[in-house]
Amino acid sequence: MVNFSLEGKIALVTGASYGIGFALASAFAEAGAKIVFNDINQDFVDRGLAAYKEKGIEAHGYVCDVTNEEQVNAMVAQIEKEVGKINILVNNAGIIKRIPMHEMTAAEFRQVIDIDLNGPFIVSKAVLPSMMEMGAGKIINICSMMSELGRETVSAYAAAKGGLKMLTRNIASEYGKYNIQCNGIGPGYIATPQTAPLRERQADGSRHPFDSFIVAKTPAERWGTPEDLMGPAVFLASEASDFVNGHVLYVDGGILAYIGKQPQ
Numbered sequence: 001m002v003n004f005s006l007e008g009k010i011a012l013v014t015g016a017s018y019g020i021g022f023a024l025a026s027a028f029a030e031a032g033a034k035i036v037f038n039d040i041n042q043d044f045v046d047r048g049l050a051a052y053k054e055k056g057i058e059a060h061g062y063v064c065d066v067t068n069e070e071q072v073n074a075m076v077a078q079i080e081k082e083v084g085k086i087n088i089l090v091n092n093a094g095i096i097k098r099i100p101m102h103e104m105t106a107a108e109f110r111q112v113i114d115i116d117l118n119g120p121f122i123v124s125k126a127v128l129p130s131m132m133e134m135g136a137g138k139i140i141n142i143c144s145m146m147s148e149l150g151r152e153t154v155s156a157y158a159a160a161k162g163g164l165k166m167l168t169r170n171i172a173s174e175y176g177k178y179n180i181q182c183n184g185i186g187p188g189y190i191a192t193p194q195t196a197p198l199r200e201r202q203a204d205g206s207r208h209p210f211d212s213f214i215v216a217k218t219p220a221e222r223w224g225t226p227e228d229l230m231g232p233a234v235f236l237a238s239e240a241s242d243f244v245n246g247h248v249l250y251v252d253g254g255i256l257a258y259i260g261k262q263p264q
């Protein structure tokens with residue numbers, strides 16, 4: 001019997017007050033997991049807790065900046081004390097800065113790398129010892145189309161997400177012997193606050209050019225939704241994927257496979 005259930009598991013999803021993280025945590029709860037999440041300030045954590053409660057999910061929320069190793073280690077210790085050892089980690093927290101590279105400061109570049117790549121390293125390192133002790137664990141890194149492709153203005157983000165793909169493969173290589181699987185999810189273009197600027201209506205009411213571009217580049221002819229990612233995440237968090245390791249599962253409506261629609 002294939003086991004997609006997460007009953008009895010504890011899942012930590014970083015940056016999950018809303019957006020993709022919130023959808024993934026909700027899917028894990030539906031599959032039976034206990035939900036733990038963090039966000040960068042109490043206001044977002046409180047909003048997240050209320051949103052989970054509205055869905056009937058009793059989540060545990062913590063204020064923690066994933067780039068701060070001391071805060072992360074303290075949060076994981078507190079989770080283990082208050083909830084239990086973490087079976088599933090989703091490194092979801094992330095930012096993007098859309099700035100032409102020749103105009104981007106080194107500090108701006110570093111900030112994106114710090115949150116999108118150093119953060120997953122720090123949080124994964126914090127949960128690995130207990131997973132090694134338990135002889136099982138799932139780490140899922142939220143990668144991106146930019147783990148494979150570049151585009152104007154996202155140099156820092158692409159460098160971080162490309163690095164996150166290789167960090168995923170390295171954790172898989174180093175910890176597979178402990179029955180810990182580390183995989184990535186590579187969402188396509190998903191309608192969340194992070195991509196809202198790319199979908200804004202123009203002054204004349206027309207679609208944002210990038211919006212039209214993405215719809216033409218996607219065989220599914222639509223933006224993805226956080227809900228599109230829920231099934232793939234439950235699969236990678238469950239025992240059904242125990243022999244899947246070091247893989248990045250692209251959930252992109254076919255963008256990476258498609259040359260794009262011929263302009264009319």
Ligand code: NAP
Binds near residue numbers: 040
């Ligand atoms: P989002 O709506 O901007 O949400 C990002 C979340 O991360 C927010 O809750 C944010 O909290 C949190 N966060 C940011 N910096 C943090 C830090 N230092 N410590 C803790 N939490 C932090 O983004 P999203 O669209 O849901 O994306 C979630 C993940 O999916 C990101 O890794 C993103 O790169 C990736 N992704 C998104 C898309 C897409 O099209 N949307 C596609 C591929 C991959 P605050 O609000 O408090 O800052």
Ligand code: GCO
Binds near residue numbers: 143154157198
């Ligand atoms: C951008 C978008 C993308 C998406 C996502 C695609 O400006 O190109 O924000 O980077 O967020 O990462 O997979």
